[in-house]
Amino acid sequence: MSTAFPDPATLVADPHAAYARLREAGPVHKITGPDGLPIWIVTRYADVRQLLADPRLSLDKTHRLPGQYKGFTLPAALDANLLNMDPPDHTRIRRLVTQAFTPARIQRMRPDIQLLADQLLDSVADRGHADLIAEFAAPLPITVICDLLGVPHDSRRDFRDWTDALVAPDPENPDGTKHAVAAMLSYFPQLIADKRRTPGDDLLSDLINVRDDSDKLTEDELTSLAFLILSAGYENTVQLIGTAVLALLDHPEQLAALRDSPAKIEDAVEEFARFDGPALLAIRRFPVEDVQIGDVTIPAGETVMLSLASANRDPARFRDPDRFDVDRRDSGHVALGHGIHYCVGAPLARLEAQIAVSTLLRRFPYLQLAAPREELRWRPSMRARGLLALPVSF
Template sequence: MSETTSRPVGGIDPAELFGDPYAVYGRLREEGPVHRITGTDGLPAWLVTRYEDVRQALADRRLALDKRHATPGGYRGMALPPALDANLLNMDPPDHTRIRKLVSRAFTPRHVEKLRTPVRRTAELLLDACAAEEEFDLIAAYAAPLPIGVICDLLGVPGESRPDFRAWTDALVAPDPARPDRAREAVGRLLAFFTGLLADRRRQPGDDLLSALVAVRDEEDRLSEDELTSLAFLILVAGYENTVHLIGNAVAALLAHPAQLAALRAEPHLLGGAVEELARYDGPVPLAIRRFPVEDVTLGGVTVPAGETVLLSLAAAHRDPRRFPEPDRLDLTRDATGHLALGHGIHYCLGAPLARMETEIALTALFERFPDLTPACPPQELRRRPSMRSRGLVSLPVRVGPQPSRP
């Protein structure tokens, strides 16, 4: 192990990471491919920073997600009850394979394409409400409610029964260190909500994904009760959380690069590739979910002992000039295929086709409705959520320009 890659990197400054993870991870990437760091939780971890190493590690079966492979006392994760913790983000094959197969058909490109019309309709309804204001918060009024509504419709969550999922998720993903009680309260509310929702589906099944999963549990016995509850929790939260930030970050990036936005408006056929580039340029997930080697593994020429925590920096990988020339430049004509914003390997994001489709529709509908959309504050005044593992905006104030006069 070389001196450069084996030396401790001390505690990472959370404020610096929340503000600009690309600068922090970029410095580490150029110093060496793998670093022994002290995380913000005070525990040691191994940080992998270069594209090829990160991509290979994402697909390496020796790097487990199951926390039972972690060294005792070497990992301090989010405390969730078993009914929420028994989900795909904590599973390896064969359980991961079994459960993923149960829901994969709901997220195939063919099935997702059938949702295009209702998603566009939802986007237009949200923009109708925004059109009444000269200035609005794009996150609260559009980027958040669009994917929340889509995933709730897919699961069969009634409109009148949709609580503030975003507030609960924020309390878990970006907890306030001064108020740990809020995270505990959010866990309790989420568990109570899903327990009640599943009970409702048992009494009154419908033509929705959640009812189908209840049938798989009750009639076919292919899920435990904890697996069923955790799966519903993961589909709902993961189904909108990353998409909210993908849309929000994409709009912020386009508004900050007006020449790129003008090119996209002039050539709408660039949209598909533009979404890939926007996901690479400022994706919603700076760090992949932690891994634990089931045996000693070599990453980037560094041997990582079994059981220790491995963090894969997608933010660093996406700005690696070895893979993406001029990586700090937003270029909507770039071939950004191969980016890792939606994962890689067996844990590739199940909802990737849905996230792509929602983002395409969100951008198209937004800029068609408001061709003169501009930011309502300087980029340096935008506030990011205080989270190492989720990169999203607290708000994105935008101005739509003069509105047609009303009679």
């Protein structure tokens, strides 16, 4: 018997309460998804963590049975990416990308990210108020990831719009997603052609050289990889920064503790990710054989969603899990994944969040929410957790 998925308004307004009810009722539920198709939702930390690294759950859509949840379908030129692959292709491509996100390379980016954070805050400092999403949390990661890939400055606003249309489609603009996909399909091949003619000191030029010299990437893989790095590198980080700042504003004693002890920022970012991370659900998976969870069997080929948000609030793993605490010591969250599909850009996302939040608190120590809490609007998405705007005064 299927269970109705929490209605979209409830899920967007308070996903943690909705997932708490599911988690308490059982470790796995067969849900009727928004499209009327069945989804298995896994809710408890131990199961989610184990299944994130379980090779019996495939990301390859060829393992999906007919009539299963599809999610949003991209054309092949954007779909041949790490979110749809298992080893050995996943291993081959991830090895290439990991070279761009080594700790040493990420730390070399610190001065530029710090300069950018200060410049963005300089632009609003005299005004005394700002929308931290539009004017800080969004432009920071899109600039960083575009610099990393070598995307020209005049295209960056377009990329923000295209990614927003894919992650959280506007119900009042039903053709927005289709237009965003068409724009990306047109833009990426042209960008790659430009980089072939005039290589730069950037990641996309490096990936093109790998594809052309060693033939380790197909053309679709190259285009899809650029698309994934850009969209995920922007979207996850803007959401993480936004929800982090809101959590601090909701807990002024924690804001004061972090402001007065900035060395706590690394641990605080882990708590930001655990408490209200950027993804409610991991990317859909398809069992290649029947999988047993407790007394429930998930048949091969059906669609499985692992609830990262639920796992990160599981009282069996985290003490007082609904309490936000920048000094928390029981870490081990799964907000950025686990196993071979762990977020390859996690070191960069962590660094950006550390710099963004610490700089904001240093520059604007009397930061306050400038709108009623209940009027804040969230992305209308069952997978992504992010604010549409965050008005503040300082």
